[in-house]
Amino acid sequence: MTKRAVADSWQRGRAFLGVEHAVMGGAMSWLSERHLVAAISNAGGFGVLATGSMPVELARAEVRAVRTMTDKPFGINLIVMHPALSDYVTMVIEERVTHCVLAGGIPNRETVEALRAAGVKVLLFAPSLALAKRLIQRGADALIIEGHEAGGHVGPVSTMVLVQEILPHVTEVPVFVAGGIADGAVTQAMVLLGAAGVQVGTRFVCASECIAHENFKQRFIQAQARDAVVTVQFDPALPVIPVRALANKGTEQFNRLQMELVREVREGRKARADAQLELEHFWAGALRRAAIDGDVEYGSVMAGQSVGLVRSIQPTARIIGELVERVAE
Numbered sequence: 626m627t628k629r630a631v632a633d634s635w636q637r638g639r640a641f642l643g644v645e646h647a648v649m650g651g652a653m654s655w656l657s658e659r660h661l662v663a664a665i666s667n668a669g670g671f672g673v674l675a676t677g678s679m680p681v682e683l684a685r686a687e688v689r690a691v692r693t694m695t696d697k698p699f700g701i702n703l704i705v706m707h708p709a710l711s712d713y714v715t716m717v718i719e720e721r722v723t724h725c726v727l728a729g730g731i732p733n734r735e736t737v738e739a740l741r742a743a744g745v746k747v748l749l750f751a752p753s754l755a756l757a758k759r760l761i762q763r764g765a766d767a768l769i770i771e772g773h774e775a776g777g778h779v780g781p782v783s784t785m786v787l788v789q790e791i792l793p794h795v796t797e798v799p800v801f802v803a804g805g806i807a808d809g810a811v812t813q814a815m816v817l818l819g820a821a822g823v824q825v826g827t828r829f830v831c832a833s834e835c836i837a838h839e840n841f842k843q844r845f846i847q848a849q850a851r852d853a854v855v856t857v858q859f860d861p862a863l864p865v866i867p868v869r870a871l872a873n874k875g876t877e878q879f880n881r882l883q884m885e886l887v888r889e890v891r892e893g894r895k896a897r898a899d900a901q902l903e904l905e906h907f908w909a910g911a912l913r914r915a916a917i918d919g920d921v922e923y924g925s926v927m928a929g930q931s932v933g934l935v936r937s938i939q940p941t942a943r944i945i946g947e948l949v950e951r952v953a954e
């Protein structure tokens with residue numbers, strides 16, 4: 626593929642997001658709030674506000690706060706399985722947020738249609754080619770493919786395989802690649818393969834503007850790639866979405882809780898959905914404990930494998946500069 630082709634796919638991503646650099650800041654619960662989102666957008670990237678940890682009115686206030694800190698485009702991330710999803714959708718429309726990333730499940734047609742009818746661009750996660758095609762039919766304006774290397778909740782397939790399976794066969798909408806992306810060479814490679822841009826989470830944790838606790842950032846700087854491990858599902862009676870985080874006492878607590886919940890589900894003392902919700906609440910609380918309160922021993926230090934490539938705390942603009950140095954040539 627030629628330099629021209631690189632320019633074309635990168636340009637498509639820039640135009641879709643309305644930014645100088647097609648680098649999305651992957652939404653991270655507790656961390657992708659006004660400061661990091663505005664910093665990424667001000668640096669020419671595309672900040673995405675996380676709502677996973679916020680009640681809807683707090684999320685609305687955060688949208689408004691971002692607008693006081695930047696006049697550049699930014700997006701918002703909603704969790705599909707959230708019981709109050711429709712309230713968040715209404716808020717996104719009322720606040721005229723331009724781009725909405727729907728994560729944590731496949732959204733129903735009504736949700737996608739409501740957003741699109743209001744002029745909001747909808748980005749969806751595609752875990753396979755078959756699903757990518759279905760999501761385009763459902764109205765996705767763009768897709769994100771996120772490999773197993775990523776931090777937080779992860780799918781089973783690596784970025785390396787997903788890009789081969791999906792990128793050559795999806796031309797209808799722009800496709801952004803996430804999971805394990807940490808430098809300019811790999812960003813260039815993804816765009817060469819046809820990506821419209823990249824989405825990065827782990828590397829932005831150590832941005833100076835990110836509100837993560839100093840202990841959390843230092844754990845990132847010390848960690849090797851192999852330290853960022855994925856949780857295991859103990860029993861098909863209780864399906865759990867794997868989470869990638871640095872192994873610590875918090876991981877052990879999660880395992881004990883999972884074991885207890887498996888027992889309760891098996892004995893009919895708890896509904897499967899309630900047990901799954903309890904595990905998600907565990908993660909939200911544990912991430913806050915580590916990322917905000919600084920308890921990196923018992924909290925959850927969610928991180929992707931690219932944590933091994935994070936060496937220092939840097940201004941957001943520097944990180945974005947490094948990510949785009951080869952595509953912007």
Ligand SMILES: Cc1cc2nc3c(=O)[nH]c(=O)nc-3n(C[C@H](O)[C@H](O)[C@H](O)COP(=O)(O)O)c2cc1C
Pocket residue numbers: 650651652653654675676677702728729771774775776777778803804805806824825826827828927928929930931
């Ligand atoms: C600490 C942390 C929290 C995250 N929280 C969310 C979230 O709330 N919603 C979501 O869609 N993705 C979440 N992610 C995934 C990121 O948005 C992004 O897709 C991912 O980090 C990209 O891969 P990378 O970690 O290899 O850069 C989180 C990732 C991390 C590291």
